[in-house]
Amino acid sequence: MAKSIEEINEKIKQGKVVVLTAEEIIDYVEENGVKKTAREVDVVTTATFGPMCSTGAFLNFGHSDPPIKMTRVWLNDVPAYTGLAAVDAYIGAAELSETEGMEYGGAYVIQDLISGKPVKLRATAYGTDCYPRREINTYITKDTINQAYLFNPRNVYQNYSVATNSSDRVIYTYMGKLLPNFGNATYSSAGQLSPLLNDPYYRTIGIGTRIFLAGAQGYVAWCGTQHNPSKERLPNGTPIGPAGTLALIGNLKEMSTKYLKACTFHGYGVSIFVGVGIPIPVIDEEMVQFLKIKDEDIYTEILDYSVQRRNKPSYGKVNYKQLRSGKITVNGKEVQTGSISSYYKAREIANLLKDWIKEGKFYLTNYVAPLPAEERIKGLEIVSQEELY
Amino acid sequence: MPSKRLVLTFPENIVTKPITYKLVKDFNLEFNILRAEVTPEMEGKMLLEIKGASEQIEKGIEYLLNEGVSVQEASKDITLDKEQCVHCGLCVSLCITNALSLDEKSYKLNFNKEKCILCGFCQNSCPVNAIKLKM
Ligand code: SF4
Ligand code: SF4
Numbered sequence: 001m002a003k004s005i006e007e008i009n010e011k012i013k014q015g016k017v018v019v020l021t022a023e024e025i026i027d028y029v030e031e032n033g034v035k036k037t038a039r040e041v042d043v044v045t046t047a048t049f050g051p052m053c054s055t056g057a058f059l060n061f062g063h064s065d066p067p068i069k070m071t072r073v074w075l076n077d078v079p080a081y082t083g084l085a086a087v088d089a090y091i092g093a094a095e096l097s098e099t100e101g102m103e104y105g106g107a108y109v110i111q112d113l114i115s116g117k118p119v120k121l122r123a124t125a126y127g128t129d130c131y132p133r134r135e136i137n138t139y140i141t142k143d144t145i146n147q148a149y150l151f152n153p154r155n156v157y158q159n160y161s162v163a164t165n166s167s168d169r170v171i172y173t174y175m176g177k178l179l180p181n182f183g184n185a186t187y188s189s190a191g192q193l194s195p196l197l198n199d200p201y202y203r204t205i206g207i208g209t210r211i212f213l214a215g216a217q218g219y220v221a222w223c224g225t226q227h228n229p230s231k232e233r234l235p236n237g238t239p240i241g242p243a244g245t246l247a248l249i250g251n252l253k254e255m256s257t258k259y260l261k262a263c264t265f266h267g268y269g270v271s272i273f274v275g276v277g278i279p280i281p282v283i284d285e286e287m288v289q290f291l292k293i294k295d296e297d298i299y300t301e302i303l304d305y306s307v308q309r310r311n312k313p314s315y316g317k318v319n320y321k322q323l324r325s326g327k328i329t330v331n332g333k334e335v336q337t338g339s340i341s342s343y344y345k346a347r348e349i350a351n352l353l354k355d356w357i358k359e360g361k362f363y364l365t366n367y368v369a370p371l372p373a374e375e376r377i378k379g380l381e382i383v384s385q386e387e388l389y
Numbered sequence: 390m391p392s393k394r395l396v397l398t399f400p401e402n403i404v405t406k407p408i409t410y411k412l413v414k415d416f417n418l419e420f421n422i423l424r425a426e427v428t429p430e431m432e433g434k435m436l437l438e439i440k441g442a443s444e445q446i447e448k449g450i451e452y453l454l455n456e457g458v459s460v461q462e463a464s465k466d467i468t469l470d471k472e473q474c475v476h477c478g479l480c481v482s483l484c485i486t487n488a489l490s491l492d493e494k495s496y497k498l499n500f501n502k503e504k505c506i507l508c509g510f511c512q513n514s515c516p517v518n519a520i521k522l523k524m
Contacts, residue, residue, distance in 0.1 A: 338482025
């Protein structure tokens with residue numbers, strides 16, 4: 001018997017909805033079986049809290065008097081992109097401060113805005129008849145500006161690789177500090193709690209899906225950049241390595257620094273932890289088969305990050321139970337593991353979203369359009385114009 | 390008498406005993422092993438306090454380096470800012486003494502300072518700068 005989103009929302013309204021987290025559903029299915037679970041459980045909440053460089057915010061500052069058509073803009077000395085209308089800008093999380101380098105950047109500006117701190121705005125312009133001002137120096141907060149919305153061109157990676165280092169020197173990467181001679185290994189996915197690993201073929205998550213985004217209610221805006229659903233998969237549907245991604249959007253003014261945190265990877269750059277929670281409606285028994293996935297059923301590849309190439313050599317596959325145990329074997333050697341995304345925080349978000357749904361503060365959505373099911377990721381080739389044709 | 394706190398890293402297949410014995414015998418150094426950690430298939434690590442004449446200490450360090458042991462000055466202190474920590478566990482992969490670990494049930498970071506040998510491996514690893522090592 002299939003359940004519709006409308007039926008589930010009606011249950012939310014009546015306070016009768018049954019919600020479990022993606023962790024809780026595992027034991028529930030084991031005890032009650034797939035059929036009973038499909039009948040009794042309405043929603044499963046998934047979540048992730050990991051660093052994602054592909055994050056930023058659109059801002060509209062409002063017009064000064066006399067007005068300015070900004071051509072260059074800095075927020076706390078971090079350049080933002082303003083090749084848009086007069087006072088629109090996009091601040092990218094990975095942009096570095098021109099005065100403090102990697103200690104501060106776009107991610108920290110976004111964090112400061114959310115926490116209500118004043119941010120220094122400087123802009124220059126060439127001046128036009130309608131926008132005569134050529135320079136402005138002022139301060140803003142999230143409350144003094146018109147719009148501020150977070151836009152993630154890519155987030156919620158459906159699985160990711162494990163990073164290790166075969167070389168004889170320490171390397172600093174977006175996967176963290178990697179010690180020489182396979183001294184450690186780092187991974188990123190929330191595994192059994194991760195949204196797209198619980199809906200591997202995007203049956204319920206699509207464009208328009210309402211989500212938890214950094215403490216606010218946001219939406220899936222599009223498929224994310226580098227969306228790669230054609231990645232090799234296990235029979236249970238989960239891809240063995242990075243596959244699907246989502247583009248996300250939400251009102252920055254409603255977000256909380258509890259679920260969004262600026263960070264710096266030493267020697268690499270600035271990034272930002274973004275907390276995302278996605279509810280998955282238990283529409284039928286097939287959905288339960290996907291939702292009961294656990295860490296040991298999800299595999300990914302161990303890659304050598306000391307090889308500075310697009311394709312890195314693989315040292316085999318591991319599952320998330322092994323990764324989360326703290327030790328894996330790489331190249332015959334026992335290697336300690338660490339995660340760059342926080343399972344603790346992901347669990348907190350899955351539970352919070354569960355409470356929101358149970359309290360009638362969050363309703364589920366049908367997607368407006370599905371995510372592409374068959375795209376393949378492309379590389380960038382260095383070619384002459386003629387070679388393209 | 391001058392003293393120094395050093396972190397020695399022994400590569401796999403170097404036997405630590407004769408080396409430390411030699412430090413006493415040939416270089417007339419007093420030493421005190423504050424912590425040692427030798428995990429199977431991993432390099433051994435040792436936090437050591439050595440005392441002796443300055444030039445003897447220098448010679449002793451030179452000897453260790455020649456033997457393939459890496460020698461670093463130990464950090465003086467370590468602090469963890471619990472307010473900042475997001476419990477990712479990145480630092481955990483770098484800590485061989487288990488001073489930094491994730492709780493098996495809650496997945497919260499545990500910091501057991503007693504176990505820390507101030508080796509500095511976790512330095513520059515925390516993305517939110519919650520770990521501070523003083524040199
Ligand atoms: S300095 Fe860091 S890595 Fe070394 S023992 Fe202490 S906590 Fe662990
Ligand atoms: S790396 Fe930093 S934020 Fe992550 S667990 Fe360690 S101290 Fe906490």
